[in-house]
Amino acid sequence: MGNYVLALAAQKAGAKAMFGYPITPASEILETWVKLSEKDASLKYLQTEDEMAAGFSTIGACLAGVPSFTATAGPGNILMQDAFAMAEALRIPTVAMIIQRGGLSTSTVIYSQEEVRLTCFGGNGEGFRIVYSTSSPQELFDYTLKAFKVAWEYRFPTFILADGYQGKMKAKVDLGTRKPQIKASPILKQGVNLRNCYNLEEEIGAVITDYFADYDKVREKIEEYETYRLKGAKVALMAHGIVAAACKPAVDKLRKKGLKVGLFRPITLRPFPTHKAAHSLEKIKKIIVLESALGQLSELFKVEYHGFNTPLIEINKPAVGFTPEEIINIVLKHYD
Numbered sequence: 001m002g003n004y005v006l007a008l009a010a011q012k013a014g015a016k017a018m019f020g021y022p023i024t025p026a027s028e029i030l031e032t033w034v035k036l037s038e039k040d041a042s043l044k045y046l047q048t049e050d051e052m053a054a055g056f057s058t059i060g061a062c063l064a065g066v067p068s069f070t071a072t073a074g075p076g077n078i079l080m081q082d083a084f085a086m087a088e089a090l091r092i093p094t095v096a097m098i099i100q101r102g103g104l105s106t107s108t109v110i111y112s113q114e115e116v117r118l119t120c121f122g123g124n125g126e127g128f129r130i131v132y133s134t135s136s137p138q139e140l141f142d143y144t145l146k147a148f149k150v151a152w153e154y155r156f157p158t159f160i161l162a163d164g165y166q167g168k169m170k171a172k173v174d175l176g177t178r179k180p181q182i183k184a185s186p187i188l189k190q191g192v193n194l195r196n197c198y199n200l201e202e203e204i205g206a207v208i209t210d211y212f213a214d215y216d217k218v219r220e221k222i223e224e225y226e227t228y229r230l231k232g233a234k235v236a237l238m239a240h241g242i243v244a245a246a247c248k249p250a251v252d253k254l255r256k257k258g259l260k261v262g263l264f265r266p267i268t269l270r271p272f273p274t275h276k277a278a279h280s281l282e283k284i285k286k287i288i289v290l291e292s293a294l295g296q297l298s299e300l301f302k303v304e305y306h307g308f309n310t311p312l313i314e315i316n317k318p319a320v321g322f323t324p325e326e327i328i329n330i331v332l333k334h335y336d
Contacts, residue, residue: 085125
């Protein structure tokens with residue numbers, strides 16, 4: 001099951017501690033980690049009193065040089081933004097698994113794509129974060145390995161953004177034999193003075209500018225995307241996560257009907273794969289954006305591509321999934 005995979009992947013990546021608070025549909029991540037720790041004494045866990053404590057405990061462990069992570073969903077993601085904003089401000093390599101559930105507030109407990117904006121830009125910061133949007137149990141494993149490596153290499157908080165469908169679905173997953181690639185060492189040590197509070201506007205302004213320069217310098221190394229049957233396409237579907245997975249069989253069936261349709265899928269929502277998308281979509285006549293939210297993916301795309309003239313059709317189903325059959329009907333309606 002997807003949530004089991006996430007815990008196993010964290011262990012494979014070299015994580016040594018998890019701090020969490022149970023919340024559907026992410027609870028099995030903590031449960032699985034506890035079981036793993038019973039077999040491996042080097043693994044630690046703490047079920048904290050709430051999500052805020054889990055977020056700040058993760059920060060504390062990382063400051064001590066212990067690769068650590070947390071997992072949450074929905075209202076828990078909201079409560080952890082205080083800690084995530086601090087991790088962004090202090091360049092702490094936290095890793096968090098966000099198993100999106102339906103909005104608004106407590107709402108439903110299984111599925112949504114309505115935590116995109118929150119995860120990418122939550123808190124009083126500029127979004128110096130790395131956010132991987134996965135689309136399958138195998139990717140839950142693969143990108144968790146990558147998340148720990150990238151977080152500690154570039155020192156930005158890093159997120160696996162999945163959803164209740166992926167967390168609960170079962171599939172065969174290749175766990176591989178890869179060894180941990182984390183190069184962790186204590187961040188808070190003698191002679192280090194980490195500041196999270198500034199006296200002058202100019203001081204924090206200079207810090208933000210420096211962070212932006214660092215982020216901009218490495219973003220093209222981090223950015224990832226996937227195209228599917230996009231060569232020669234007239235219409236491109238744009239989707240992320242599990243919705244992108246539903247697009248692939250729809251594209252196959254539409255191609256059999258003779259329609260020139262393909263898929264562009266951003267994997268990193270933050271940083272968004274700007275230049276790669278521009279190259280992939282330059283000959284496309286129409287883009288159909290499909291998401292289980294009210295324009296959160298579209299918003300990311302439009303901000304990155306100011307002045308992009310290709311017609312954009314937005315299909316929004318907040319907190320509701322897509323089937324391949326629905327996607328086929330949507331394309332048939334808008335294909336010309």
